Amino acid sequence: MSTLQSFNARTGEAHGAALAPSTEQDIDRAATDAHAAFGDWARSSGEQRAALLRALADGLEAEREQLVACADLETALGPVRLNGELDRTTFQLRRFADIAQRGVPFESLDDPAVAGGPPAGHPAMVRQRMPLGPVAMFAASNFPFAFSVLGGDTASALAAGCPVVVKAHPGHPVLSQQVFAIIQGVLKAQGLPAGLIGLVQGAGVEVGVGLIRHPLIAAGAFTGSTRGGAALQAEANARPRPIPFYGELGSINPLIALPAALAAKGAELATTLAGSITLGCGQFCTNPGLLVLVDGPETEAFIPQLVEALARQQPHPMLTAGMRKAFDAGIKGFMDAGARSLLQGQGVAPAPGPQLLQVSAQRFIERHELREEVFGPSSLIVRCASLAEVNAVLAAVGGSLTVTVWGADEDTADNRAIVRSATQIAGRVLFAGVPTGVAVTAAQQHGGPWPSSTAPMTTSVGDAALERFLRPVCLQDAPAWLLARGGVPC
Template structure:
């Protein structure tokens, strides 16, 4: 049996006792246990699901001090950020509890029989939703609470009636095990099977691939790198019985800033942008990796303002040494691809310095390497000759979680062209502020065309995240006992 070690983010030293990696037999057992728990949980009421989700939120809050301290050691994200993230996690759990309690997973369309011959006449039809089955959930590195063991994927899957088997992230193993211990205590207290929420762990690809391949698993949910997500999606599709794989992957989140708004409030926007680039050491899926400027004196001035705002900022250490090494490689690839550095201070310290570079639009459009995500505090400024070329830059991006448009408040041909291009490539289009920060709300869309996600019609954040784990079924001339269940699966 191989062993795993948690790493203290600030020092790079091992933290705590070694942990055992899950064996193939243990991965299989977790999937089988989830499959055994599925029928009863799929048939549970919204009130039963809500009771579990609220108890899980209470358990997190009851162990807040210990959880945040441990998360800070493993991630260096700081207690302020981590307390806020824990609050978001409990908010998500309770929000999905309310969604389940109010009957959203059991919503149905009742289409009574119509007498006569087709096509006007038809039998009685009821269209409802059923849970997919056990979900393989892959924790993210950069959100040790909100996109991890009890994050939004777990909360929405449980609310939909699906058991979950979690693949813990190696960046916060001790925290994951502590949270998983809380889950098991809650399940025991409520008389629910331990297999309703399982967890496996391990380095490399073997554990995750085996989990996705297991025939008891009915769907996958992933937040992480494009490379890792694409590999798991391929595994999900190659199964004898393929399953849906909901991956939220890499994104460069372009921001287009028009000259008029920069002339009016460039200094303030530069400060705002610098904070977004370095927030969480740039380890956000919505970090603004590309800034598109239209040639103009106001744009020239903004580049200087952004440099001045970024230069004194000192991000905290990255989550893992591997991520730090990947950031350094990514920065060098940008330079090799033609980006001219404006701020570039290589350092051997655990915390990187912000990176800012500039390139002309034609070079950016021609070079795929310049459009790859660099996970960390970096941004490439793309200089476009006009709005038409800025639209071409967006089209070259292909797919992004977000696009931000500064200065499109007044309707015009150019504004419409930018909005149309932004909506074509992104799941969320902003007209103010910065893309970092994703609200958990009814209208949220966190997912976009490839490579930002594997299923652009779905979201991993917000109320609609629950629908990923439900499948529609039509019941024709159903007996009264079945329709009396009001959408709750048998």
């Protein structure tokens, strides 16, 4: 197996000794222990689940200083961003604690018997939900707290009554081990089995593939590249007993700036957009990687404003050397496919400079390479000759986590057509602001049609993330003792 090594993200130097990757035996032990913990945890009360999630949040906060310092060394995301992300992570844990305590995982639908024959008559039925079982959770690189070991997938799965086996991301292995140590301490203090939350790690594909193939794993949750997610989804589907795989994948997040918005406040929007493109060195799944503009005087004035605003940005180093290499290759791929560079920012090594490119709508539609996600501080302008071409560009995108539409404030046929096109391809459509930043709320939808996710009916952020790990079951003419359990599995 590949060696697992922690690196200083700012210097590229190795940090500490090489770490031992998980073996087949380690993976089997983690999955087996999670399966052993499943029965009791599936039967646990909302109060017990809430107590665990709140204690995990407390544990992170108690070790904040050490965790943030380690995360900053391994990711170069900076203490301000990382402290904010840790706050979001503890918020998620406590929010799902509240959801569990309110009894949401145990909610049921009572359909009383109706006398007479079918089709109107029917037996008494109750529709409730059952936890799926152990979940393989694949941590993301770009959010070392919020989408990692104790991120939203772990929190929502635990609240649903499912154990979790985390596949740690090799971009922050030491941080992952520190968080896992906190988990182990909390589980021990609450008298819960250590296998309720397991951890495996490795730099190569072997560990992740071995985990998703394990027969005791009941579902997979993934945040990462389209290529990696597609490979794991194929493994999940190829099992003798296929399992659900919830992948949040790559997305280019089109942002449409209509002439009305640019005429009203083009310079302000340029500054806002430049900050969004370079936020976190562009390493956000909701980074606005595609800017759709309509030819005209407003666009001609806006593009120089955006170039100027972007040129002032100074991104920090990327998460890993591999990501920087992929970013450079992606920019080259755009140019090879016919895109013209408008800005080639010169970053301070090893950080990249911001990049802005431009292409015609016709070229964008013709060349699939221009629709690939380039993970980093860049965006591609697509110039449209008409509003009809805007809709054609969105149709070519196919699927995205977000679409942002600036300037559709009036109820017109053209605006309706653009909104219709946007809602057909995205899980979240914004009409103000920028897509970077995903609120953890009841109405959030973080997932869209392929290639942005593998299951566009579900979300990986927000309260509804819980639904991914619960399977509906209909109880027909159930005995009174079973109904008295109020949806709690027996």
